[in-house]
Amino acid sequence: MSDELVFFAEEDPEDSEAQVISSKPWKILIVDDDGEVHHATSFSLKGLSFMHRPLEFLHAYSAAEATQILQDEPEIAVILLDVVMENDRAGLDLVRTIREELELSNIRIVLRTGQPGYAPEMEVIQQYDINDYKNKADLTRTGLFTCVTSALRSYSQLATITTSKKGLEVIVRASSELMSMHGIQELANGIITQLAAVLGIPAEGLICFRNKNKEAQLTYAPEDFVVVAASDQLQNSINTQVSKVQNTQVRELLVDSISRQANSQSDNACTLYFPNGYGDDMLLYLDIQRSLEETEQQLLEVFCSNIAICLDNVTILDRLHNYAYYDSLLDIPNRVSFAKHIDEVMEEEFKNLIIILVDIDHFSGINDTLGAESGDELLRLVAQRLIQDLPAEVFTSRLSGDTFGLMGPTQVLTPELIDRILSQPFELFGNEQMISITQGYYVLQDANISGNNAIKRANIALKRAKDIVRGDCIEYTREIEEETHQRMLLLQGLRKAHTDQELFLAYQPQIDLQSGKIIGVEALMRWRTKNNSMIPPDQFIPVAESSGLIVPLGEWAIKTALQDLTTLEKRFQLGLQMGVNISAVQFRHPNFLKMVQSCLAASPIKSGQVEFEVTESVAMMETENVREILHELHNLGVKVAIDDFGTGFSCLSYLEKLPFDRLKIDKSFIDKMIDPTSTTYIPEMIINLGRSLQMSVIAEGVETEEQTQCLKDLNCFQAQGYFFCRPMELEQLEQWLLQHTRR
Numbered sequence: 001m002s003d004e005l006v007f008f009a010e011e012d013p014e015d016s017e018a019q020v021i022s023s024k025p026w027k028i029l030i031v032d033d034d035g036e037v038h039h040a041t042s043f044s045l046k047g048l049s050f051m052h053r054p055l056e057f058l059h060a061y062s063a064a065e066a067t068q069i070l071q072d073e074p075e076i077a078v079i080l081l082d083v084v085m086e087n088d089r090a091g092l093d094l095v096r097t098i099r100e101e102l103e104l105s106n107i108r109i110v111l112r113t114g115q116p117g118y119a120p121e122m123e124v125i126q127q128y129d130i131n132d133y134k135n136k137a138d139l140t141r142t143g144l145f146t147c148v149t150s151a152l153r154s155y156s157q158l159a160t161i162t163t164s165k166k167g168l169e170v171i172v173r174a175s176s177e178l179m180s181m182h183g184i185q186e187l188a189n190g191i192i193t194q195l196a197a198v199l200g201i202p203a204e205g206l207i208c209f210r211n212k213n214k215e216a217q218l219t220y221a222p223e224d225f226v227v228v229a230a231s232d233q234l235q236n237s238i239n240t241q242v243s244k245v246q247n248t249q250v251r252e253l254l255v256d257s258i259s260r261q262a263n264s265q266s267d268n269a270c271t272l273y274f275p276n277g278y279g280d281d282m283l284l285y286l287d288i289q290r291s292l293e294e295t296e297q298q299l300l301e302v303f304c305s306n307i308a309i310c311l312d313n314v315t316i317l318d319r320l321h322n323y324a325y326y327d328s329l330l331d332i333p334n335r336v337s338f339a340k341h342i343d344e345v346m347e348e349e350f351k352n353l354i355i356i357l358v359d360i361d362h363f364s365g366i367n368d369t370l371g372a373e374s375g376d377e378l379l380r381l382v383a384q385r386l387i388q389d390l391p392a393e394v395f396t397s398r399l400s401g402d403t404f405g406l407m408g409p410t411q412v413l414t415p416e417l418i419d420r421i422l423s424q425p426f427e428l429f430g431n432e433q434m435i436s437i438t439q440g441y442y443v444l445q446d447a448n449i450s451g452n453n454a455i456k457r458a459n460i461a462l463k464r465a466k467d468i469v470r471g472d473c474i475e476y477t478r479e480i481e482e483e484t485h486q487r488m489l490l491l492q493g494l495r496k497a498h499t500d501q502e503l504f505l506a507y508q509p510q511i512d513l514q515s516g517k518i519i520g521v522e523a524l525m526r527w528r529t530k531n532n533s534m535i536p537p538d539q540f541i542p543v544a545e546s547s548g549l550i551v552p553l554g555e556w557a558i559k560t561a562l563q564d565l566t567t568l569e570k571r572f573q574l575g576l577q578m579g580v581n582i583s584a585v586q587f588r589h590p591n592f593l594k595m596v597q598s599c600l601a602a603s604p605i606k607s608g609q610v611e612f613e614v615t616e617s618v619a620m621m622e623t624e625n626v627r628e629i630l631h632e633l634h635n636l637g638v639k640v641a642i643d644d645f646g647t648g649f650s651c652l653s654y655l656e657k658l659p660f661d662r663l664k665i666d667k668s669f670i671d672k673m674i675d676p677t678s679t680t681y682i683p684e685m686i687i688n689l690g691r692s693l694q695m696s697v698i699a700e701g702v703e704t705e706e707q708t709q710c711l712k713d714l715n716c717f718q719a720q721g722y723f724f725c726r727p728m729e730l731e732q733l734e735q736w737l738l739q740h741t742r743r
């Protein structure tokens, strides 16, 4: 037997005393009813160390006392047991208790007897795993330490196996538990707890991660690492950079580890470094109050390689989570997390909460004119402003394109506040950019509503606001939802109507008041459903406009009007002008001009016979764009009239700048001409305005002889209205023309 590992302190001054003293001692329990044996044994073994660990003696004078100590003291390595005490079998009975009742299988048992020649039954030795059997007389110093050393060695081996086995079990359990953890925070907390379990000690520690936003570099600085989780005593370091960790010992060991990107160890602590393919390296600091034993180090290694896998998984999960919950452009929560957040908040409290959706007006225009890069930057600035200027309890997210979702208590979050915050100009690549916004909001009233449905409600309000009061805000109500639902049904019906050819055009003649002759017609869209009911354009046109369906419908109207005019021209050769209504949505559409060109190219009608009717809102759009389109139309030879003229009346300066051909006086003014209670000068003003700008003027909605006379008196000689004729289907119009052109 080699004694290399056995040292006597006084014999071997080379051995580091500090190391022996600071290490955990081996516990040896001496059980004997003879006090002298206790004294002699501990005296003989005094100063002995084994594997750099000192010995510690525990004393029991009866089997009962020994049992108590064995129950209270963990990790007793060796028991030197007197066979005969209270009775002849007291020692052997204790052996049975140790193995069977206390289930201490690692403890090494050395039986001792005072009577030479007395041997315990072989059966007991076999059955209860007795390490040695000695006669008390043999216990010389050398004999004793040989025997104890041998027992300690086998105890240590057994303990290692047990620890490894247990440790591996814990690792397997811990790893599978860690595997199921989502999020680096959760994983970090889990790792500290599980490590404590693996080492079987209440570990103090902390975990840092390299800041994700930094690109992968060759060398890392302590500033790059942030503490994400820590056990009780190190709590105050959470969220701080490693360079700012207060505890000097902790910081120094971490810094050392980071500089080498490797594990470090000090007397009572260690750091474990986990590189990660994504640059999110992890660093773990563990205070274990002693140096690690070899088994523990090996276990840690196994554990670490498992953690590395967990870490990779979590990083991937985190990234996936980020994709699922974060807006990648603005790096703020997206719609999914907005809904989730609402759900979570609602679980606790649903009163006095408001959800506001904020939409940037004409964002696509900004995108088109300034470029997508500026558009992105503007969104970023808006998000930044919202997060900075709103109280911290407000949740800010991006729902889609240019729509943001906010939620917070009604006391701190209001549409007025949002208006105020966003009305200040933004500095967009050195230029000032103002925006206007439209808001829809919903004040939570219903505890059972899901986050998604709550967003839907706010969105219903937003859509409504966008349709009718851009730049303003609207609150969700049941009525709005009902209307929205109706509009949706109408839209579905309209789509189907378009494909099922339930739509057709009616034509209303336009009359020259001096000659009484027809000079043109206005094409008006009609929808006759399968069951023969007519749905008025005032209902379906707005729905078509807000859904964009007006674009294909409008194209169909131009084509149909050109075809019908061709039919009329073939038959009557009157050189009639065809008025076609063009909505702003259509006019703005990037393909508009091309579409018009190709319609005209496919038709024998001269472009000069075509007049587009647009409302003042078109003239109010971004001037440059409108001017360009109007010029192009002009070049094509198409005329353009301003419909419902006078109702917008906000700014007439555009009339001088933009090439319009005709003004259509709105019916409301024509109505007032014969109202004895009102004196309106507006028709007169419009007629004079048209004359001075060299535009022709036509009166709409003329219903009486009297109105006709008034118009003539004011030198307006073009009119359209029920007084002359109602809008008619093509065949009817042909009949009408037959009668009226004969004269």
Ligand code: C2E
Binding pocket: 508, 523, 524, 525, 526, 536, 537, 538, 541, 550, 554, 557, 580, 581, 582, 583, 613, 643, 644, 700, 701, 702, 703, 720, 721, 722, 723, 727
């Ligand atoms: P609008 O362009 O101002 O069309 C004139 C409206 O006045 C037509 O209503 C016409 O039937 C009606 N009207 C004509 N004379 C009289 C009259 O003497 N008295 C009264 N009370 N009404 C008269 P309609 O056909 O119901 O069209 C309503 C609106 O729907 C149109 O107003 C126009 O804004 C829109 N619309 C109709 N067809 C189209 C189309 O093809 N495209 C687009 N974008 N809008 C259209």
Ligand code: CA
Binding pocket: 522, 581, 613, 643
């Ligand atoms: Ca019109």
Ligand code: CA
Binding pocket: 643, 644, 664, 666, 667, 700
């Ligand atoms: Ca009109």
